[in-house]
Amino acid sequence: MHTRTWLCWLVAAAAIATLAPHPLYHILLMLAVTYVFVARRDDRPLARSFSLFARAGAIIWLGYVIFAVVTVGGPRGATVLVTLPAFQLPVWLGGIVFGGPITAEALAWGATRGLGLWTLLLIFGAFNALVDHHRLLRLAPRSLFHAGLAVTIAIAFAPGLVQAIQDITAAQRARGYRFGSLRSWWALAGPLLAGSLERALQLAEALEARGYGRTLTPRPDTGRLLALLAGLSSLAGALIGWLWAGPATLPVVAPLGIAGLLLTGWAAHRLSRHVPRTTYWRERWHRHDTIACAAAGLGLAAVAAMRLLEPTALVYYPFPTIIAPSFDLRVGAAILLLAAPALPLRAPLPRRARRINADRRAARQTAAQQGAFAD
Structure with a gap:
């Protein structure tokens, strides 16, 4: 798919996740994003970074839940689940209270906030795994080429890190090394740090060899x-x-x-x-790109209209008493539109392939006519 299509999809998905801070909508959005990733993934190392974003989001979500129920500083909500011993830090450390009454409302609030960040990480993880970073760099304005290069290198850090960890782990296990205690993981941290420094030096040497930063402006x-x-x-x-x-x-x-x-x-x-720039190969815009962009824009417009007309329908607030979150089918249908890039639409063949197929069909028709005339 076209790089601009993925950018449109990213903006729509992130905007919907921000406009609808609701746990059910976030879960549906996570399922749609995961389905798009599974349907569009390939064998590149970039595709392996999606699991890294998913694990980081799970850790952040768990941290939100823990801090929401532990550092409450007093009763928040009416449904008390358990009461823990309270401990207050000194004033010069913020005076934060650990423990106290743990309520279901605080637990639901922390889980909802953490789920929003987890959803955003999954969205950016899918975008990072599916888009071509070199094509993404070409879309940057020519005046912001240096900033675009820095952002592209930063985005490519996650898949490169995942690939390096997998290579080092496989090499250590091939030597009979087994990872157990925390001290044993130094066999992974040391080569990973040395490899990161080596890749940084190689990148700097490559930029220097290509005259980066020495052009006349x-x-x-x-x-x-x-x-x-x-x-x-x-x-x-x-x-x-x-x-x-x-x-x-x-x-x-x-x-x-x-x-x-x-x-x-x-x-x-x-x-x-x-700033002059030449393009060796231009991406082609296909019918599938039009459908995906139209679906993402329509879904975002529907959610934005719902936020303006019925703002309480998209927000879940468990205080003062926890209630079951409601679900609007209209919002759910708008979120499902983000799964349009995963539709199995057949992409049009290139012009040369279409010409070859047309010549083959003409040759078969000619052979059939000659065979019928001979009979």
Whole structure:
């Protein structure tokens, strides 16, 4: 699939996970993302990084649950499950209270918050495992090529780390080494650290050999650079204002964010005109990409409309008394639209393959006609 299709899918999935902080919707979204990964995965080392993101999300979710029920500092909720001995830290350490009454509401709140982060990690893990990072780098604006290269190297860190761990583990086990206590895992940590440093040096030498950072650049355009900084500052201000004050500031931060986005896009486009770039091979946009992007956009639009019209239907809040979470079939159907990339649609053949097939069909028809004439 096209790289822009995966970007559209990533934005839609992450936005839906943010707009609908509900455990049932998050579980359905995790199932849809996992189904897309299983249907689209290949044999590249990048595909192995999905399990790493899944395990990290499970650890974060467990940590949220533990801290939500242990560091409550007092009764939160009406359904008390068990009462633990309370212990309060000194004031200079924050005065946090460990223990006390553990309620079902606090447990549900911690599980819901941790599940949201787990869902986001699964979404980014699937994107990291399915997208081609080299094609992703080509989509970066030419003026932001250096930042795009740094981001691409950072994204490729997870699959490279997984591959290195598997190689080192297999090599140690082939030598008869067995991992048991914590001290025995130094046989993995030492070679992993040395291999990471060696790969970093090889990457630096490769960039140096290709003349990275030594190209002649024209005189910087101060006005457009200031416009780019102003646009990014407006976006950051709108995001901070919305996170700090909540949805009540939406009429104020929305115009600021839109203006910052437009100014950033215009400045990046104008600055990119001074940076030459050639393309050896361009990706082709197929019918499957159109269907996947349309489904992701439709699902995001439906969830956003539900958030504006019925905001309480997408949010689960277990306080003051825990209740069973409700489920809206309309939201569930919108989330299932994100599984469109996994549909088994047949991709169109390249032009050369279509021409070869047409020639073969014509040859078979000619042979059949000659055989009928001979009879």
